[in-house]
Amino acid sequence: MKRVLVVALRELLAFFLSPMAYVIGFLFVFFRGWETLALAKSFADSGQDLNAFPMLYAMGLCGQMMAVLAPPLLTMRLFAEEKRTGSLELLMTAPVKDWEVVLGKWAASLVFFMVLWAPTVLLLLLLQAPWLLGAHLAAGPIFTVHLWVLLAGGLFLAVGLFCSSLTQNQLIASISALVIINLLLWGPFIVARAGWVPAEGIWRELFSQVYILDHIQSSFGLGLIDTAHVWFYLSTTALFLFLTVRSVESRRWV
Amino acid sequence: MSPSKNSAPRRVFTALHVAFAVVLVLVLLGGTNLLARKSPFRARFDLSPQAIFTLSPQTQEKVIRLLKKKNLEVRVEAFFFHPRPWNPAGGRSRAFHQALASIRLQLQDYTRRLMGVYHVESGGRIQARVYDCDREIQDTKAAAARLHIERRLASPVDLVVISSGKRKEILSLWDMGLVRIPQVPIAGGTQGIPHLDSFTGETALSTRIRALCITGTPQVMFLVGHDEPPPDSTGPRGLAIFKRTLLGEGFKLGILDLRKKGKIPPSCDILAVIQPQRSLTPEEVSEIRDWLTNRGGRIFVAQGWHRVYSVDLNPLIGPFGITLGTNPVFSAVVDPSGTGRPVVTGDGKCRFLMISYLNPSHPITKDLGGARRMWLQVADALPVRVAASLPEGVEAAPLATTNPLCWEGRVDPLRGPIYVPPAGVFPTERFHVAAAGQYAVPGKKKKARCVALGSSEALLTYMLERYQVNRDFLANAFDWLADRTELVSVAARERKSLALPPISPQGASRLKITALLVFPGLVLLFGLAVFFFRRR
Incomplete structure (x- = not known):
């Protein structure tokens, strides 16, 4: 585990020293702030129930963009760049196992991803200050919404990492990750909209299990934690990390 | 043997090995996800x-x-x-x-x-x-x-x-x-602008589901002919929500003018006597008492005190060992403005009293206690007394009690701070404001039952729509009167809705500065600091 930590710290440092990270961070925080303003105004004007605020906040366009776009951007270089420059071979000759490299890189990107979200959590908490908005936002849904961000972020970053491990080209890595993430996110939605969902049975259960947008709408966004949903994110993240390890390992097959 | 010939079977073997591992992992993934949805493995945590x-x-x-x-x-x-x-x-x-x-x-x-x-x-x-x-x-x-x-x-x-x-x-x-x-x-x-005050879906669904489970529809008849508010009356001082609550509980409703009918019909299961403003005739009192004593009738009495009328309903509920007082519970304090009306505040703002105690051993109130509060009108609540020694076969118990001490430091959610009078001016003893009683009827299995409430205000729309617990209390009281004990005490939480107050121009500009300048600015500053640090 110590070696995982070393790899993670190295990657984390690389993230924090990269100007791109701050550009993404600035844009995200700015647009998130703008979106929060619009949301608060719409709630104040319509008298809508504030209990719905955390969910709409999480489902806002900027939040979704962040959840979908940031992981491919953050992970695209992690293996592709190292493959292109040849530094991966150097890393692999170090006394560190493949899975430790994968886990370290994934952990670093997850920490950085959550750091990007931190200002928006702070803003949400600040909205409750009497001098700002004086809104009574329930802590439970705010926590669960960000738990979803953490779990879904972990999954999407694992997808990004997997795609990065398949190619030397960062653009291909990011686009393929974007495609898979969007499939994961919108695929079940399209299937549901098309009415192709079986009424009951195993396939129905599996469908409900992979319907990410429904997870946020029917549980995390409302302050509910369903262990079945949590397991989906953990197990699918583990799957993609496993595939990444296999992919990294594949250089030894020939 | 050339290296290419040597590596081909190895590649196939590796590919098969990896494919098998991936399939195994996928099967495991699907299986565990299906298991995770099944009951022993699935748990839900409600942090809402x-x-x-x-x-x-x-x-x-x-x-x-x-x-x-x-x-x-x-x-x-x-x-x-x-x-x-x-x-x-x-x-x-x-x-x-x-x-x-x-x-x-x-x-x-x-x-x-x-x-x-x-x-x-x-x-x-x-x-x-x-x-x-x-x-x-x-x-x-x-x-x-x-x-x-x-x-x-x-x-x-x-x-x-x-x-x-x-x-x-x-x-x-x-x-x-x-x-x-x-x-x-x-x-x-x-x-x-309409605003969703509370979500009462659990109450509505639970009562309707229960209504499907029960057989028979008891009839509640409202006594009329003494200027009582009709059950259809709308507006804040009407009985519309009260009526809706009873319909929701699966009761059939009707009205009864006893002076015209002379007799209480056999279809009447519960007689509701609510805020009569004129006295009942001796014939009416006699008929009601006969109905209770010999036919096992059930009666719900709610009388509000008002200085312009005062109707004595004790002849109806006296046999249950319950009596209504003649003065409001706080008659010791008199309005200094000289109206003669008893009040409890100097500023005329507070008119509600909080029920400090709901009897946990009576079926009507046992599940309404805890953090829930019941509210009644102070100036219109009569004390409900339960006789210390009850005749044989008569059972009576207080349901709701208030104590002036429990108001101290409280803030009425509707009217503002509650006035605490100087020490010694205020009575400090407890007052019952609701009670229930029953006694056996000779030759009948059915017992005569009564619920008396010291404030008819508690039934009016403006009180019922604000306080779920008041509605639950009434639903339980009528279910108990109708012998539907399996239905008593199903009370549901209401989902309080919160709205954001309109944003003032100053608040909006502060919000803009914080959300669009301070936070993004901090990120940018940090980035620039890192950039210059690296250059040095």
Whole structure:
């Protein structure tokens, strides 16, 4: 585990020293702030129930963009760049196992991803200050919404990492990750909209299990934690990390 | 042997090995995900405000248990339409229409989720299905035909239908919540904008599900002819919500003018005597007493004190060992403005008293205690006394008690701070404001029963719509009177809605500065600091 930590710290440092990270961070925080303003105004004007605020906040366009776009951007270089420059071979000759490299890189990107979200959590908490908005936002849904961000972020970053491990080209890595993430996110939605969902049975259960947008709408966004949903994110993240390890390992097959 | 020939079988072997591992992992993934959805492995944690996505213990205990006991399966089917776009010719402002549409969507959303919770927590005994009437047209038509509600769905009205076998109960979506229309400052003036005050879906669904489980429809008759408020009376001081509560509990309602009829009809199960402003005639009193004593009648009495009228109802409830006082509970304090009306505040703002104690051993109140509070009007509440020594065969118990000490430091949610009078001026003893009694009727299994309430104000719309616990108390009281003990005490939480107050211009600019300048600026500054640090 110590070696995982070393790899993670190295990657984390690389993230924090990269100007791109701050550009993404600035844009995200700015647009998130703008979106929060619009949301608060719409709630104040319509008298809508504030209990719905955390969910709409999480489902806002900027939040979704962040959840979908940031992981491919953050992970695209992690293996592709190292493959292109040849530094991966150097890393692999170090006394560190493949899975430790994968886990370290994934952990670093997850920490950085959550750091990007931190200002928006702070803003949400600040909205409750009497001098700002004086809104009574329930802590439970705010926590669960960000738990979803953490779990879904972990999954999407694992997808990004997997795609990065398949190619030397960062653009291909990011686009393929974007495609898979969007499939994961919108695929079940399209299937549901098309009415192709079986009424009951195993396939129905599996469908409900992979319907990410429904997870946020029917549980995390409302302050509910369903262990079945949590397991989906953990197990699918583990799957993609496993595939990444296999992919990294594949250089030894020939 | 050349290296290429040597590596080919190895590649195949590796590919097969990896493919097998991937398939195994996928199977494991699917299997564990399916298992994770099954009951011993699945858990839900409700961190929502007031744990609103978990059924209240009362519902779990009574409704779900009742379904299991009677081996009944219930279908809850919701028919929801999308709100229509704003039409200026409709006579409503755009803001009003938008707020109403938003409330409708919220109610649909909450109801949909609540139905899911019922399904899960009933172990599948309650089947839930939501029809999107604008999209699932064929399914909607088929379900409407099965439930015989085609005509009701001809207009786009959201309905929730609860059915079991051939019996069904129909709720409108608006039965699932309480909507208020406060005046909101808009563009220099004020305008009434609807606001969802609370979501009462659990109460509505639980009562209707229970109504399907029971047989028989007891009749409540309202005594009239003494200037009582009619059960249909609307407005804040009307009985409309009271009537709706009773209908929701599955009671049949009627009115009874005893001076004209002379006799209480056999169909009358419960007689409700609510705020008569003129005295009952001796014949009426005699008939009611005869009905109670010899026919095992049930009576609900609620008399509010008012200085312009004072009707003595003690002859009706006296045999139960219960009497209503003649002066309000706080008659010791007199309004300094000289009206002679007893008050408890110097500023005229506080008119409510909090019930400090609900009898935990009586079926009517045992599940209403805890953190829940019941409210009554101070100036209109009469003390309800229970005799210290009761005649043989008579049982009576106080239900709700108040104590002036419990007001100290309290803030009335509607009227502001509660006035604490100087020491010594105020009575400090406890007062009962509701009681229940019963006694055996010779030759009958049925017992005569009575519930007396010291304030008829507690039944009026403006009190009932504010306090769920007052509604629960009444529902329980009538269920107890009707001998429907399995229905008593099913009380549901209400989901309090919170709205954001209008944002002032100063608040808006502070928000803009914080959200658009301070936070992004800090990120940028940090980035620049890192950049310069690296250059150095």
